[in-house]
Amino acid sequence: xxxxxxxxxxxxxxLWHPRASRESVMGFQSRQLRRVIANAYDNVPYYRRLxxxxxxxxxxxxxxxxxxxxxxxxRRDLQKQPLEDLLARGVDPKQLLIQPTSGSSGEPLLVRRxxxxxxxxxxxxxxxxxxCGARYNDRLAIILFHNKPARRRSVLHRALAAxxxxxxxxxxxxxxxxxxxxxxxxxxPQILSGYASSLALxxxxxxxSGHLPIHPRLIISGAEMLTPLAERQISETFEAPxxxxxxxxxxxxxxxxxxxxxxxxxxxxxxxxxxxQGGTPVAPGEHGSLVGTSLHAFAMPxxxxxxxxxxxxxxxxxxxxxxxxxxxxxxxxxxxxxxxxGGRRLHPYELLEVFRKDAYKWMYQYQxxxxxxxRIVLRYVTRRQPSxxxxxxxxxxxxxxxxxxxxxxxxxxxxxESEKHGKFRMYKPFVDASMSQASTI
Ligand SMILES: [Zn+2]
Numbered sequence: 001x002x003x004x005x006x007x008x009x010x011x012x013x014x015l016w017h018p019r020a021s022r023e024s025v026m027g028f029q030s031r032q033l034r035r036v037i038a039n040a041y042d043n044v045p046y047y048r049r050l051x052x053x054x055x056x057x058x059x060x061x062x063x064x065x066x067x068x069x070x071x072x073x074x075r076r077d078l079q080k081q082p083l084e085d086l087l088a089r090g091v092d093p094k095q096l097l098i099q100p101t102s103g104s105s106g107e108p109l110l111v112r113r114x115x116x117x118x119x120x121x122x123x124x125x126x127x128x129x130x131x132c133g134a135r136y137n138d139r140l141a142i143i144l145f146h147n148k149p150a151r152r153r154s155v156l157h158r159a160l161a162a163x164x165x166x167x168x169x170x171x172x173x174x175x176x177x178x179x180x181x182x183x184x185x186x187x188x189p190q191i192l193s194g195y196a197s198s199l200a201l202x203x204x205x206x207x208x209s210g211h212l213p214i215h216p217r218l219i220i221s222g223a224e225m226l227t228p229l230a231e232r233q234i235s236e237t238f239e240a241p242x243x244x245x246x247x248x249x250x251x252x253x254x255x256x257x258x259x260x261x262x263x264x265x266x267x268x269x270x271x272x273x274x275x276x277q278g279g280t281p282v283a284p285g286e287h288g289s290l291v292g293t294s295l296h297a298f299a300m301p302x303x304x305x306x307x308x309x310x311x312x313x314x315x316x317x318x319x320x321x322x323x324x325x326x327x328x329x330x331x332x333x334x335x336x337x338x339x340x341x342g343g344r345r346l347h348p349y350e351l352l353e354v355f356r357k358d359a360y361k362w363m364y365q366y367q368x369x370x371x372x373x374x375r376i377v378l379r380y381v382t383r384r385q386p387s388x389x390x391x392x393x394x395x396x397x398x399x400x401x402x403x404x405x406x407x408x409x410x411x412x413x414x415x416x417e418s419e420k421h422g423k424f425r426m427y428k429p430f431v432d433a434s435m436s437q438a439s440t441i
Contacts, residue, residue, distance in 0.1 A: 005116055015123070025324065036293070039298050053071075072306050079109055087300055125253050142168060142193040143180060188214060191219070193222070203236075215238075218241055250302050251294050265326060266326060286313060378410050381416060
């Protein structure tokens with residue numbers, strides 16, 4: 001049996017950890033890691049095979065340092081498995097919340113969680129928000145590409161959700177900036193959260209209009225790289241500090257910005273973060289690929305899972321005295337708007353929304369490349385050959401979205417190359433010297 005509700009008993013420790021010693025946080029990490037590893041080996045066929053093949057016994061994994069014995073798993077490795085091989089025995093898939101991964105990989109994978117696993121990640125996220133300055137009863141307006149988990153079933157879960165210390169209001173990021181600002185004006189959030197590009201675009205519209213509709217106390221940016229220029233523009237326009245948070249669908253919160261060092265604190269009690277190059281951990285100051293092991297995933301474990309992001313490892317402890325390990329920099333999360341002819345702009349998520357539902361059945365991996373202002377190519381690797389109808393329907397819908405003056409091409413390819421440093425970019429907007437800063441900031 002996998003651990004159940006009793007896992008919620010760790011919540012007080014999670015809330016306490018920012019004030020705890022490093023030894024205490026790392027002790028918690030090791031204990032939780034052993035639970036996760038034992039569950040994965042005992043209950044999840046994929047990990048049982050992986051461990052056996054590498055001749056690793058669960059009892060050999062005592063702390064994060066032992067994880068190198070386990071082979072790295074990529075999103076592609078998980079995609080190849082039938083669902084039942086990824087889920088723990090005894091879990092009813094119908095009871096799980098489902099979240100599709102999006103963001104920076106171009107390879108869809110559905111992440112499944114028990115409601116209490118989702119709740120634990122929620123508490124970690126709240127803790128991160130509180131460290132940025134969020135307070136009890138704050139209204140948080142989050143501008144996002146909708147990716148809501150499935151309906152919550154448990155009565156207890158609903159009751160817990162009702163006493164959320166922060167009230168969350170969601171606004172779709174693909175609305176026109178004016179509509180988003182109007183919605184924000186009604187909500188009057190103390191915390192404004194969204195993708196760096198969405199926030200930068202809003203800042204531009206606000207500074208042009210001269211009307212500041214909201215007065216947030218703090219701004220949280222995530223999912224994309226926050227450039228220094230965008231940070232300054234957003235912060236100056238909304239007259240509030242901007243915090244760049246780092247998370248993913250697979251792991252929830254990964255790292256939060258440190259107010260004094262300029263780096264990031266890793267949620268060492270939410271996941272084990274390794275930074276590796278060629279499978280070997282790098283030294284502080286060096287960059288590599290982020291490999292994570294979730295400490296709260298039992299229904300669908302993620303063990304030594306390569307996220308695809310490139311990060312720079314920071315010092316082991318932070319100069320500010322927090323007990324967490326650090327990342328110095330997070331690279332490779334850039335999703336920019338596509339600049340179209342006539343000054344129009346298109347967020348790549350708009351294209352994603354068109355094909356994410358139907359095309360995922362036959363599309364295995366994809367990349368949107370804007371070769372010219374008036375030409376976008378969707379390169380894709382197929383899971384299976386699409387029918388003529390499927391392909392022409394998709395082409396029709398995408399062409400309609402981009403307009404007559406943009407050539408939209410579908411191109412089936414055998415594989416899609418990674419960028420230098422090994423980072424795969426799902427969206428590549430067109431950049432030329434004459435392009436104004438406004439469309440990408
Ligand atoms: Zn710090």
